[in-house]
Amino acid sequence: MTPLLQLRDVARSYVTRNNLFGQARPVRAVDGISLTVNAGETLGIVGESGSGKSTLGRMALGLELPDEGTVTFDDAPMPAPGSAAWRTLRRQMQMVFQDPLGALDRRLPVLEQIIEPLVIHGIDGDQRSAGLAALASVGLSAAQGARHPHELSGGQRQRVVIARALITSPRLLVCDEPVSALDVSIQAQVVNLLIDLQAERGLGMVFISHDLRVVRQISNRVAVMYLGRVVEEAAADDLFRAPQHPYTRALVSAAPSPGPRRVERVILTGEPPNPAARPEGCAFHPRCPVATARCRTEAPAPARIAPGHTAACHLLTPAAKVAAR
Amino acid sequence: MSATATLPPARRLPQIPWYVTLGMGWIVLVLAVALLADLITPFVYTAMDLQYRLVPPFQTWAHPLGTDELGRDVLSRLIVSIRVSLLIAFGATLISAILGTTLGFLAAHFRGIVEQAVLMLADFQAALPFLILALSVLAFFGNSLPLLIGLMGLYGWERYARIARGLAISASAQGYATAITQLGATPQRVYLRHILPNIASTLIVSMTLIFPEVILLESGLSFLGLGVQPPMTSLGNMVGYGREYITRAAWIMLCPATVIVLTTLAVSLVGDWLRDRLDPTLG
Numbered sequence: 001m002t003p004l005l006q007l008r009d010v011a012r013s014y015v016t017r018n019n020l021f022g023q024a025r026p027v028r029a030v031d032g033i034s035l036t037v038n039a040g041e042t043l044g045i046v047g048e049s050g051s052g053k054s055t056l057g058r059m060a061l062g063l064e065l066p067d068e069g070t071v072t073f074d075d076a077p078m079p080a081p082g083s084a085a086w087r088t089l090r091r092q093m094q095m096v097f098q099d100p101l102g103a104l105d106r107r108l109p110v111l112e113q114i115i116e117p118l119v120i121h122g123i124d125g126d127q128r129s130a131g132l133a134a135l136a137s138v139g140l141s142a143a144q145g146a147r148h149p150h151e152l153s154g155g156q157r158q159r160v161v162i163a164r165a166l167i168t169s170p171r172l173l174v175c176d177e178p179v180s181a182l183d184v185s186i187q188a189q190v191v192n193l194l195i196d197l198q199a200e201r202g203l204g205m206v207f208i209s210h211d212l213r214v215v216r217q218i219s220n221r222v223a224v225m226y227l228g229r230v231v232e233e234a235a236a237d238d239l240f241r242a243p244q245h246p247y248t249r250a251l252v253s254a255a256p257s258p259g260p261r262r263v264e265r266v267i268l269t270g271e272p273p274n275p276a277a278r279p280e281g282c283a284f285h286p287r288c289p290v291a292t293a294r295c296r297t298e299a300p301a302p303a304r305i306a307p308g309h310t311a312a313c314h315l316l317t318p319a320a321k322v323a324a325r
Numbered sequence: 326m327s328a329t330a331t332l333p334p335a336r337r338l339p340q341i342p343w344y345v346t347l348g349m350g351w352i353v354l355v356l357a358v359a360l361l362a363d364l365i366t367p368f369v370y371t372a373m374d375l376q377y378r379l380v381p382p383f384q385t386w387a388h389p390l391g392t393d394e395l396g397r398d399v400l401s402r403l404i405v406s407i408r409v410s411l412l413i414a415f416g417a418t419l420i421s422a423i424l425g426t427t428l429g430f431l432a433a434h435f436r437g438i439v440e441q442a443v444l445m446l447a448d449f450q451a452a453l454p455f456l457i458l459a460l461s462v463l464a465f466f467g468n469s470l471p472l473l474i475g476l477m478g479l480y481g482w483e484r485y486a487r488i489a490r491g492l493a494i495s496a497s498a499q500g501y502a503t504a505i506t507q508l509g510a511t512p513q514r515v516y517l518r519h520i521l522p523n524i525a526s527t528l529i530v531s532m533t534l535i536f537p538e539v540i541l542l543e544s545g546l547s548f549l550g551l552g553v554q555p556p557m558t559s560l561g562n563m564v565g566y567g568r569e570y571i572t573r574a575a576w577i578m579l580c581p582a583t584v585i586v587l588t589t590l591a592v593s594l595v596g597d598w599l600r601d602r603l604d605p606t607l608g
Contacts, residue, residue: 063507082512090509103504105519120510164508 002075003036004204005060005172010034010069011228012055016276027275029055031228032069034302039171042198042205044219044236046212046251050275052228053208057176060206061095062086073172091121094165096194098177100157104149110160111135111145117168134163138193155186159193166197173198174206179214187211191218212255216240221308224248227273227283230302234309245311246288282314290315345598348591355588359408368398370405371556379574393577394570402558403580409553410560410585413474414539420478422532425485430516432486433493443490447483455480456545463551473543473552480542481535488531492524526603533596537589544585560585 010033013026030052037043037060047053058064059071062078071078073093079085094117097103104113115131117123135145138159149157158178165173175194179187191214198205209215215222216236223233224247232245243249250266270287279286285295294314302312311317341349358365367387374396382391382399390399432443462476493516496502501523505515544561546552548568553559555566560581567578 061507087509087511090507095504095507097504102500105501105505105523107522116505116510117508120508120514161504 004039004074005037005206006072006075007033007035007056007060007066008070008072010056010059010066010071012052012059012064012066025276028228028278029275030059030066031278033225033228033230034069035060035223035230035233037172037204037206039204040198040202041221042207042219044215044222045206045208045225046210046215046222047225048210048273050227050273051225052275053210053225054176056225057095057174057206057208061093061172061174062089063095088121091117091168092170093172093174094168094170096158096161096165096173096175096178099181100154100161101149103161104157106149109146109148110152110157111142113149114145114160114164114167117164121168123168130167134167135160137166137197138163153186154182155189158182158186158190162190162193162197166201169201170203172204172206174208176208177210178207180209180211187214194218212240212251224251227275227278229283229312230310231284231313232309232311233302234306234311238306238309244305244309244316245313246290246315247284248311250289282312342598344594348594348598351587351591352595355407355411355584355591358404359411362404362408366398366401366404368401370397370401370558372401373397379570381574382576382580390580391574391576393567393574399577399580402563403560403584406558406560406563406581407584409470409557410540410543411588413470413477413543413553413559414536416474417477417480417539417543418532418536420475421480421482421535422485422528424478425482426489426521426528428482429486429489429491430493430520432490433497434512434516440490443486447486450479450483455542459542459546460549460551463546468551468554470553470557473546477539477543480539481531484531484535485528488527489524492527493520496520496523526600529603530596530600533592533599536592536596540585540589 010030011028012030013028015024016027033052033056035043035056045053045056055064059066062071062073063081065071065078065080073089079089104110111128111131114134115127118125118127118130132142132145135142140156140159140163144152144156149160152160162178178194179190182190194205194207195218197203205218207215207218219236221233222236222239223230224239224245225231226247232239232243232248234244239248240252243252246266250268253264253266266289268287268289273283281297282288282291282295282300285291288295292314298314300312300314300317302310303317305311305316374392376396377385377388377392378394378396380388380392380396382389384391388398388400390403392398393402428443428446432440458479459476463473466472493502496519497506502515502520505519506512510518540560543552543559544564547559547561548565550565553562555562563581564578564585567574567581570577
């Protein structure tokens, strides 16, 4: 089966300037990532701020073209943003944003915004009843459809955004921190809604978040990002039950869990990652509790450490395997 | 994210403050006068009656606002002046709003060299005293009403351009415009159906700020003898030619001056009120 979405060695740099006369410096936000998303599968992407998760999400949707590498959707390369082919493809791939109030036009009633993709893509039929059905599918009433975004609560707004994203029956949905602006009780509702809708429609989904609990709940597979690279990728259950990479271990041990703590909490020291000052060798070595001399000079490549489980760490890969590559 | 209180479903009827009502009333009156000018002028505005020169207001029923130095009826001249001045002011404000907003949107959409060019033009326009530009254009190309309107249409476009560019960029950077683009909408749809209505309130307020300035500018140019040329008349033109008689026949100048002040004030008041009404988040 061909994957729905495939990213091969994608990289994206931005240019920053420290001060008025400072030299422009490229910052590699995403640095050579390969990922696939299959239909009906949710890929969770976790990482700290600045790890490049959102940039990755934007490239997965084709909102930005990668500087290096390729993104293919259905085995076809992603068209240039803004082109007619790109616009047509939007029907197949949609996005859910972090800030639903910002993503909605505050001057229009929400029902009108939900049916807007139908208008844009020239999908005929009874648009209004399609919009009402979409409202109902996210648990909102027709009366709420007549309201403006500022008259709804945060969770209701995010439901509106989801309804708008799903009305064209897309095959790929990218959610960029969709619940981080919501209360915890509302978060659960929205996450459950996404899980139900995905199961119903067999969507491929990319779920970007820094919240491990949410990612664990919704994802089939999880990729952990650190400074623009994927350090570990595995099935969600494997990754959270037996994290392998030192960074993942620290992340998982830091997540609160009910009951007595089963694993020793790993406390990371050192600076939080700064993409503008990427360390030599393995990007994680300054904070890594088990770093060796080799980690300071040589960047580890992602390697398969178990079926369906890859990690980028020298300590997890036998030296012989690395030499053979 | 701001937590806004939910409005009651039944919207209240708009409560219009009394000064806005007065302002609207004045604007309606002035517009009606401008539209019906041909029907309601008691005399032809150029008709002279040398027997009745410099008649003060309220002296005879024939000339309720008096007559000027050539015995022309001030009321008739005022009515025609209102028509001419409003035509220039509305035309010019509309031209500059459309021109400025279009350039601002182009700058925001294309960025890069287009944006640089628009911003440079805007800076140039802002740095150049408009009166000098107007004087030189009118001196070289002579004087006609369409030319005057077109010239005034250049007044203030840079303000709309800056506002439109800034708001469009901020909308594209994080908000609804990105979302709509992501849905597959064409740039025309994003700009005309979403960004324009969202920033219209700001643009309308700018229009109500620039409109009085255009009236005053037209008055200034006419006062200098470069605007509307006699025998055609405008508010500024009346003030300009009436100044010689300010001690003996102040009404020639005071009547058009009062209309200028009241009209600009009314437009400003209504514009400010409109801004609040156009914002759905301000109940």
